[in-house]
Structures are given as structure tokens and as C-alpha cells.
Amino acid sequence: MTLTARAFTYAIGLFLIATISIRPAIGKTGSAVIISEDDASYTLSNGIVTARIGKTNGNLLSLQYNGIEMLDSAGRAAGYWSHSAAGPSVSHAITIDPKTNDGRRGEVSVKGISGGALMGSGPGGSTAADIEIRYTLDRGASGLYTYSIFEHKPDYPATSIGEARFCVKLRDEVFDWMTVDSRRNMKMITAYDWDHGTPMNMKEARRMNSGTYKGQVEHKYDYSANQFDVLAWGWSSTERHVGIWFINPTTEYLSGGPTKFELSAHRDATFTDSLTAPAPPCLLNYWRGSHYGGSQCEIGQSEAWTKVIGPFLIYCNAGATPQAMWNGALAESRRQSAAWPFDWVAGVDYPHKNERGTVSGQLILKDAQAPKARTTSFLAGLTHPDYLPQGKARGGGQPVDWQRDAKYYEFWVRGNADGRFTIPNVRPGTYTLHAIADGVLGEFTKTDIRVAPGGVLQLGKLDWQPVRHGRQLWDIGIPNRTGAEFFKGDDCFHWGWYLEYPKLFPNDVNYVVGKSDYRKDWFFEQVPHNENPDNTTGQGDGRSTSWTVKFDLPKTPTGTATLRLAICGVGAKSLQIAVNDKPAGEVTGLNYNATINRDGIGGYWVEKDVSFDASLMNSGSNVLTLTIPPGGLMNGIIYDYLRLELDESPATPSANEKSTGGT
DSSP states (O other): OOHHHHHHHHHHHHHHHHHHTTOOSSOSSSSOOEEEEOSSEEEEEOSSEEEEEETTTOOEEEEEETTEEOBOOSSSOSEEESSOSOSSEEEEEEEEOGGGTTTSEEEEEEEEEOTTSOEEEETTEEESSEEEEEEEEETTOSEEEEEEEEEEOTTSOOEEOOSEEEEEEBOTTTOOEEESSSSSEEEOOOHHHHHTSEEOSSTTEEEOSSSTTTTSEEEGGGGOEETTTOOEEEEEOTTTOEEEEEEOSOSTTSSSGGGOEEOOEEEOOOOSSOSSOOOOEEEEEEEEOOSTTOOBOEEOTTOOEEEEEEEEEEEEEEOSSHHHHHHHHHHHHHHHHHHOSOTTOOSSSOOOGGGSEEEEEEEEEOOTTOTTOOOSSEEEEEEOOOBOOOSTTTSSOSOBOTTTBOSSOOEEEEOOTTSEEEEEEEOSEEEEEEEEETTOSSOEEEEEEEEOTTOEEEEEEEEEOOOOSSEEEEEEEOOSSSOTTSBTGGGOOSTTHHHHHHHHOTTOOEEETTTOOHHHHSBSOBOOBOOOTTOOSOOSEEBOEEEEEEEEESSOOOSEEEEEEEEEEEOOSOEEEEETTEEEEEEOOOOOOOTTTTTOSOOSOEEEEEEEEGGGSOSEEEEEEEEEOSEETTOOEEEEEEEEEEEOSSOOOOOEEEEEOOO
């Protein structure tokens, strides 16, 4: 064969592979679905995908795509829900028999009955609830659905559900490329690289001593993602030209709403000293995430509760390049979202499309101090009303808001530039409407939104008057629930920025209102100042760090000033505020969310307001100082936004601190 002929043949091969990559997940053609079984497992196959399911726990034991085994089952669970169906009593069944529908669809179920006893002992802990796991395969599909159903019966004891997700471990010899989003779309380290890396300040972080990324630190949290924005994520092969992806058709069953960051994919961080420890490619779908502020799912004594997580799609495809395969997965994601809710789900608490409602409205922003502001980038959502946790782990305490909720469903959409929004496919129930918008501090809420089955609820025009505590004197940043707009904030997902900070800002941050640019002059995280230039591991402590904001006033003010601090990352226990070298207040009650530790840019969001006597400020030049205490290098703060307001009314209360969460 000539070189030209070889090139032509190769090009045709790549074209055919790329064509395969856009195969839809559900088709009307192809081999019929067949379910076979033995004493230990079910096998579902349609000529494209073959999946084997364990009958004792609901684990995914094997997943083959076009004859290629995708999972790594060498001595470990290959595909599993963190809370398995293994329990005191386990049943299994074919819930959709392909023999009854001409091979169009097949589904199997493995169900563990708790009886009030604890179920499971994996990374998610154990819980007193019945757990059913299902897998579904369609004719012509290049993917397998899975979903899990939890049910706590009234006679079961109080319980809680820990960290919860579905995970697959993949074959190291097949998969070498990982895609989370457009910026983390890359060939990954090898298992050898990880096993031979040097441990850093956290067990999940190692400096590579070999491979493509030699000298860099690998940290699994560098691949965390906003679950609302990431539509399809996974691994692919540059040599075998196959890919595997997770696709959530909706985020209604995930925790924490549209600002929740969670782990998504990474090379398995095996925490041993062995140089041959397995470290396979790993893919995760979290529904109750414990990271970046975490979420809660606690069920009380005598409480009847159920939740259906999924179905979501484990999608397999082929393509010439990782980018081609990712593009195919994104296209499949759009098809899956359009098909939600799936009409084939039956026998569980899962309303079909005609049993769900639609809610629409229009937000009208009314802010006298920003008359031209518009809700050009906003999110609207329906969530369960804030509630006190009832489970054994809490028994009361801080209310659970939408940022921390994993117990109930949430329904969020992006609104239009004119403030209009439509939230479809809402389960019947009573909700609170929330809206958050870039450029607007705080959020809009409206309670007692009642959604009826099959109904369309028109809320009409909704006036949103953002909270103000007086005339705005200055602000820094953009209220958008992250610190991404600040210096290096758009590049946060790299280990060790707290070591780079003193090199970039040796004299710390000194911001001048009206002259400085927060995109260049305000670092995205205020952390203790490392004074050891030889520190390469991130271990040890740093000194206290003071940042200053300099601003001018035309005259000496009277009344009460309020410093409004929107905070989205917390490692420090407190923050001292001074004005012109005089104490003005202290922020306490900060709840650690490990966002800095995990190289994040947005964790659980909170507003902390510090009010002080305006007479602390002068006519002319003023300096406001923000000081975090000494401590570990990650014990800092990530600001979302800062604003100073002045209420010039005669009453001047004593200095105090007020705080508001996400409502």
C-alpha cells in the first residue's frame, strides 16, 4: 500500500470513529436488549454495551463497550454506589423485562431492606434506610442508566446519610485523558507517576517526580467542578479511541444548588507508601457532597422519607480525539436533558412529566443606588423551605438552607436577560423561590410557592429590592458567589497558591479605592503570610496578614457605617476589622469549609456585616484594615465581594456584628 493510500485509509478510519462518537444513547435500531443471569449476577447487553450487576449489593461488576472492558475490577469494586444495597435482607428482580417489549428496554433491581438496622459500611458510612439500586439499558444505546432509591420508614430510627456518590474505577491501560471542562481537558499523570510522587501537606497531594508533569503537584481537588455547569465529564483514550462519561440529565437530585462544587474525576489517590499501589482513573457523581461547605441529609425518628437519585447516564462512545468524544458527550447531555423526566421509570416515587408543574415569573430589580442594574446573569430556583435537621447527628441547631440541603429536591434554571424565568418539571409540593444574580449582593426569596401536578403557576412580576444599610461609599469585586474575578482567581485550581502569595504580594495587599484594580491588585485568597522561602510542601504556619483599603471622604461622616463582607471560602476562625488603626469590630462564627485547602474558588457562601460608629472615619484619607490571625497557611478567607455603606441617620448604635447566610 502506498503512503497516500495509507493516509487515505487512516483518514477514513478516523472519520468512522468520529461518526461512532455521536451515536445517540437511545435509538430505535440495533440489537435487542437481552438480560441473562446466574446465581451471582445479572448481565444486560444490546450488542453495543454489556453490563454485569452483582445481585448481593448492586455493584456494577463489568462494563464493556464494543467489546472493550472499561472498568478496573482488579481486587476492588469497579462501579458502585457509596451506599450499597447489601443489608440484612436483599432481593433482586428484573423490573423491566425486554422479553415483554420486543427487546426495547431492560432493567434490573437489587434492593436491600434495612428493617431499621444500619445498611452499608463504605465511604458514605451506614444508614438506617432501605436502598434499591437499578440499572437500565435500551436498544441501540451506547450507555447504561443507573439510579438509587432511599426509603426511611416511620418505624426506623433517626439516621443520617454521609458522603454519597456513584463511582467507577477505570482500566489504567485504556484511559489516559481526562475531561472536566474546557480548562481541565488534558492527558493525565500515570499510576507510576502518582505512586512515585512526594507527599505534600495533605494526603491527596503529591509532587510528581516523573512523567509529563514532573515537578508539579497533583491534587485530586484540582478537578472539582460546579455541578450545575458541568454537563458531561469523563475519561477517554488517545490510543483505543473510546470514552466513558457521566451525564446528569437534571441536577434536581444533587445537593447544594447551582453553586455547589464537588469532586468529579481524578486519578485515584491511593494513600499508601507502596510504589505499586493501584491508582486507576476515577469518575464520580456526588449527590450528597461533603466538600466546600458540605451538605446534610438527616432523617428523624418516625419520619417517612424517600429520595430517588437519578437516573443518570453512564455514556460510552468512540472518536478520533478526546475533544471529539467530549463533544459527543455534550451533545448526548442535551438529548438527555430534553428527555427528562424519563417516562419509563416506574414503581418508585418519580412523577412523570404530566404529574409535574411549571413555575414562571419575571424579576424586576429595584435598587435606587444602582438604577441601571439588571438581572442579566441570574439563577432562579425552587427549594424546600429552610428547616432544622432532625436526625441523630444533629437534633436541632443551625437551619439547613438550599446551599446545605441534600435531603430534598431543588429545581434551578438560568434566567433571561430581561429577568424572565421558567422552571419546568417541578415535583408537586410547597417551595421557596430563590434568585441570585451576578452584581447583586444577597438574594431574592419568596415563600409558599405551591406547585400542583400538571399545573402552570404564573408568578408575574416580582420586585427585588436588594438590602442596603445606607449610602454606598465603595465596593471591591463582583457579588457572584465566587472569588474568580480577583487576581489568580480564574486559575485557582492549582495546589499551593498560599506559597505563591508572599512572592506576589511581599508587602501584602494595599488597595486604593479609585486607583487599584481588583483584577490585579486584590489576591483571590487572604492567607497567613508564609515567611519561609524554602517551604515547598505547604506545611507549617504563617504570620498574621493585614490587608488595607485606602479611601477618601469629603467630610467627617456621622451615623453608622457597615462593612458588608460576602465570603465564599473559610479557613480562618476570625477576622479583625480596624479603621484608621482603631478597632471597628470582629467577624467570628466563621464555619470552616476547606475551600482554600481544596484549591477552590467558591464554597458555602455567607454574608458577614460589621457595623461601627462612622466617627472612626475622617475627612480626607482613611484606611480600613482586614487582619486574619497567624496559623496554618490555608487558614484564610476567600472574599466574594466587599462593600462599605454609610447610614447618616442620627441614631448611632454601638459597634456590633450581624451575619446573614444565603437567605
